[in-house]
Amino acid sequence: MSNSNPNLQTDKGIVDGLQKPRIDLSKPRWSQETFIGRFKHFLQTTDPRNAFVSEKQLDAAKDLVQSYKLGSEPPGTTEEQLWHAKKLYDSAFHPSTGEKMLTIGRMSAQVPCNMTITGLMMTFYRTTPAVLFWQWANQSFNAVVNYTNRSGKSMSYSELALPYVCATTGAVGTALGLNSLVKKAPPVIGRFTPFAAVAAANCINIPMMRQSELTEGIMVQDNEGNNVGKSKKAAKKAIGQVVFSRIIMCAPGMILPAWLMDKLEKGKFLKRYPYMGGPIQIVLVGIALTVMTPACCAIFPQKSSMAVGDLEPELRTEIVGRYGNKLERVYFNKGL
Template sequence: MSELVKTLVLRPDISKPKWDQSTFEGRAKHFFAITNPLNLFYGTNQLDDFKKIVDEYRKGTVSNDLTVNQLWKAKHVVDSAFHPSTGEKMLMVGRMSAQVPMNMAITGGMLTFYKSPMAVIFWQWLNQSFNAVVNYTNRSGDGGSVSQLLVSYCSATGGALTAALGLNSLVKKAPPLVGRLVPFVAVCVANAINIPMMRRGELTDGIDILDENGQVIGQSPGVAKSAISQVVVSRVFMATPTFAFIPVVVNALEKRPYFKANPKMFLPLQTILCGLVLSVSTPVGCALFPQLTPVTFDQIEPELAEKLKNLPNPPKQLYCNKGL
C-alpha cells in the first residue's frame, strides 16, 4: 500500500506483526519478511534510518511523506537487525536474516564432507558454534544466559559428534545413501540437547504465562515442556528437507557420468540446493506453531489455575511466548 500514513484515520499497529498470527499463512508471511537475507545488505546508516522511522512512529511522530509500505519495510528490517528487548544492533551472523546464507554454507559442507572423521568433527563443531552465536545474539539478557549458552554449546557439540562419529562407524558397509543421512541424525540429536539445555530454567521454574493484555501473571513448568517441544520440532522440520531430501538427489546424481568425472562439483551443487531449500524451510519451520501460543487452564498446574481463576478480573485467555 502506498497510502501516506499521515492521511489515515486508522494507522497501522506495528506493536504486532503485519499479518494475522493465528493462521499458518500469516505466520509464514511474517517470517519470510524477517528471515529475508536481503535485509543483511542494509548498511549501518540505513539501519539507523529505519530504526528512527519506527521509534518516531511509536512516539506519534510521522513524516509527511511516509507511506504504509515504507513503515512496514522499516519495521521488518528493524525486527531482523535489532534485539527486541534491548534495542541494540545484533551481530550480523546471529540475525534471523543470516540464517539462510549461514546454514546454506555450513549444511553444504556437512553434506559433502561426511566420511572423514576430521571433517565430521570440524563441520559439526562449526554448526554448533554458529548455533551458539545465534542463541547468544538472541538471548533474553538474563544474568545466567551466558553460562547456559556455554553448557548447552558443549553438550550439543558433544552429542552431535558422538552421534555422527558413532553412526559413521556403524554404517561403513551400508549403502551410500545411509551414510549421507548421518549428518541429519547428528543435527537432530544436537537440537534435542541444545534447546532444552538452553531453556532448562523454564523447565524447573516455569515459562511466563501471559494474559490477553500481555501481562505476566504466572509461570508454568508444564507449559514450558510443551513450548520447548514445539521449538525442537520446528528446528528439526527446518533441517529435514536439506538433510533428508538433498542426499537422495545427490545419491542419484552420483551415478551420472558427469559427476563421476567431476566429484568436486558436489560441494557447490549441494550448497546451492541448501540455499534454495532453506529459503523456504526456515520461515515455514518458524511458522509451524504460533509465537504467542494460546494456553488453556487445563494445561497449567492446578494451583496456578485456581489462583488465576480467583483474581478480581480473571483472564479469559492465557498465552505463552514459545520462543524460536
Template sequence: MEMEITKFNIDAPRWDQSTFVGRLKHFFNITDPRTALVSEQELDSAKQLVDSCRAGSVPPGTSTEQLHYAKKLYDSAFHPDTGDKMNLIGRMSFQVPGGMAITGCMLQFYRTVPAVVFWQWVNQSFNALVNYTNRNAASPITLTQIGVAYVTATSTALATAVGLNLYTKKAPPLVARWVPFAAVAAANCVNIPMMRQQEIINGIAVTDENDNKLGHSKKAAIKGISQVVISRIAMATPGMILLPILMERLESFAFMKKIRFLHAPLQVMLAGGFLLFMVPVACSLFPQRCSMSVSSLEPELRESIVNQYGDNIRYVYFNKGL
C-alpha cells in the same frame, strides 16, 4: 493519508498470525536473507522510525509502505523482548546464507571422522549462537550455563555423527549420507533446551491477551521450547534427507564424475535452495505468540489467576522464541 499514518499501529501483524499462511507470509518477510546485507545505519534508522510510530509521532511525508519496510528490518534485526540489536550470525535472516554453507559441507564431507567432527562442531557453534540470540530474553542465562549447553550439545552431535559414521561403514552409501541429519536432529533436542534452561528452571512470563503480566510458568516454557525443537528439526529435514538422494543420483552420471571439485559448491547452493523455503515454513509451524489454557498451568499459578480474575481469563500468552 496523514490521519491514517498517525493512527497506524506498527505492532499489529500485517498478516493474520492465527493461520499458517499468515505466519508464512510474516516469516518470509523477516527471514529474507537480503536484510542481512542492510547497513547498521539503515537498521538504526528503521528502529528510530518504528519507535517514533509507537510514540505517535511519525515524520511528515512517511508512507505506509515505508513503515512496513521499517518494521520488516526491525523484526529481522532486533530482539522482540528487549528491542536490542541481535548479532548478525544469530539472526533468522542469516539462517539461509549461514545454514546453506554449513549444511552443504556437512553433507559433502561425511566420509572421514575428522571431517565429520569439524563440520558438526561448526554447526553446533552456529546453532548455539542462534539459540542464544533468539531465546526468551526475560530469562537470563549465565556464561557457565551457556558453556555447559554448548559443550553438551556439541558432544551429543559428535557422538551421534561419529558413532553412526562408524556403524554405517558397511551400509549402503545413501544411509551414510543421512548420518549428518541424525546428528543435527539429536543435537537440537539437547542444544535448545540446554541453552534455554533458565526458562525451564524458573518459568517464563505469561500474560493475558492485553499483555498484562500474570506470572511465570515452567509448563509454558516447556511447551514453547518443544515447539522450537520441532521447528528446527523440520527446518533441516527436507534438505538433509532429500539432498543426499539427489546427489546420489547426480554423482552416478559421467559428467558429474569429471567435476568432483564442484560437488561441494553444488551441495551448498542446493542446500540454500531448500533453506530459502524451509526457514520461513519451519518458523511458521507454530504461532510466535504461543497460548496455553489456564487449566494446563501449574496449580499455584492457576489458583493465583482464578483468585484474582475468576473465569475471565481462560488462556495465557507468551513468546516461545525462535
C-alpha cells in the same frame, strides 16, 4: 462499528471529515492466526537480504517504528515506508527485550550461514577429522542462533558453555557412531548420518540453552499484554515447539540433497568435475532452507498460548483470584 482490520487503529487526526486509520505496528502485517499469515510474516523477517542491511539503516528503522507508535513520525511518511521499517526492525531486534540481535544469530542469517555449513558438512562426512570439524562448526553456529533467539532472559558464560559442549559432543558422537554402523550399508545411507546428528543435537542444545526457563519458568501474559506470572509448563511447551520446528526445518535440506547427490555422483558430470559436488550441495541446501526457514518458523504462532487450566496449580489459583473465570488463556513468546 469495529474496524475489520486488526492492524489498524484510530488516529486522532481528521482527513476529509473522516478519522484517518493508523497502522498498529505492535502487530505483524498479516494475521498470525493462520499459517499463511505467519508464513508471509517470516518470509520477510527471514529474508537473507536483511542480514546485509547496515547498522545505520536498522537504527533508522527502529526510530521510525518507535516514533510512529508515539504519533511523532516525520510528515509525509508513507504506509510502505512504515512496513519496510517494521520488516527491518522485526528481523534485527529481539521481540521481548528489544535488543539488537547478533547478526549471525538472526533468522535472516539462517539461509546464507546454514546452507554453507550444512552443505560442507554433508559433503565431507566420511572421515573422522571432517566429521569433528563440521559438526563442531555447526553446533557453534547453532549455539549462537539458540542464544540469540531465546525467549528473552540473558545467560552467563557458564550457562552457555554446558549446552554447547553437550550438543557438540552429542552431535559428534551420533555422527561417528552412525558412520561406523553404516560402513557396510549402501553409500546413500551414510549420507543421512549428518541429519541424524543434527536432529540429536537440537534435542540437546535447545533445551539446555534454555534450561533456566525450564527451572524458573517464562513470563506469561493476559490477552492485553499484562504480565500474570512465570510458568515452567509454558516453557516446556515453547521449547518443545522450537525443537520440533528446527528439526523439520533442516530435514528437507539434508535429506533430499543427500539423495540427489548420491544419484549425481553415479552420473558422468560429477565424475568429470568432482570439485562441483560441494557447490551443488550448498545450492541445493540453500534452496530448501529458503522455503523451510519461514515455513517452519510459522508452524506455531510466535505468540504462543495455553489454557489457564493447564498451568501450574499455584499460578492458576493466582490468575483465578485476579481475573475470576474471565481469563481462559495466557500468552508467551515461544522464541525461535
